[in-house]
Amino acid sequence: MTYQLHYWPTIQGRGEFVRLALEAAGADYVDVARLPESKGGGESALGDRLDDPDIVRPSFAPPFLIDGDIVVGQTAAILLYLGPRLGLAGVGESDGLWTHQLQLTIADVVAEAHDTHHPISTGAYYEDQRDAAVQRARAFREERIPKFLNWFERVLRRNPAGSLHLVGDVLTYADLSLFQLVEGLRYAFPKAAARALAATPAVEKLHDNVKRRQRVHDYLQSPRRIAFNEDGIFRRYAELDA
Structure with missing residues (x-):
């Protein structure tokens, strides 16, 4: 069965972590909102799904994944669901839980990266909170990026199976997500x-x-x-990477 991924069609954002897992596994999926409207795609279709009053368990926001009758929202939960099905969650329950914990930590970094350019309100323009953003970004650059990456370094070096993967000796969605995190940090804070x-x-x-x-x-x-672009989570503003 073809997975349906629902996410904004013009940004990487949180949906990119799911896209990478699906792509790396060679899974059959469709990025629904990127389809033309004539084929049920576009942002309007995404909005219609979010606002549908007949959906008993509505998604709060994209991304969400549809697999038959199952709908899963939130990036980490989607990957928790997909991981074993795509062979990207290690071997056994312990590996699966550890992979999920790693993903949740990556989600923490992603949220903090977003808040560097919108530290006061997500509803206000960056230009209206630039001074606060400069201050927030300084702390993120000097304290948080090193703290998070140093922790992932320790995880890799303490892996009994070697430092090539975060979990055991196989590719997991945590590896793919750490890759995407580094890509985003390099773009926004080179x-x-x-x-x-x-x-x-x-x-x-x-x-x-x-x-x-x-x-x-x-x-x-x-x-x-x-x-990458300045509508997504990782945004490049020179003054935030001084």
Whole structure:
């Protein structure tokens, strides 16, 4: 059965973590909102689904995944559901739970990265909260990026199966998500990311290894991969990466 991913069609955002898992596994899926409206796609279809009064368990916001009669929202929950089905959750219950914990930590970093450019209100323009954003971004660059990446470095180095993967000796969705996190940090905070990655070589090596995987490489070179832009989570403002 074809998975249906519902997410905003013009940004990577939180949906990109799900896209990467589906692409790396070679799964059959459709990115619904990126279809033309004539085929049931577009942002209007996404909005209609979110606002449908007949849905008993409504999604709060994209991304959400539909698999037959099952609807799963929230990035980490979607990956928890997909992981075992795509062979991306390690071996056994313990690996699956550890992979989920890693994903939740990545979600924490992503939320903090978003708040660097919208530290006061998500409903206000960046320009209206620039001063607060500069202050918030400084703390994120100097304290939070190193803290998070150093922790992932420790996880990799303490992995009994070796430092090539976060969980055991196989690719998991946590590896793919850490790759995407590094990609986003390099885009939004190129100077700060370079400093942090210089001190976390195992994280950088994992990123490079994931990028070389054939399906990931092909996806990154395809039109299915949306470019980073200033509407997504990771946004490049020079004053925030001083």
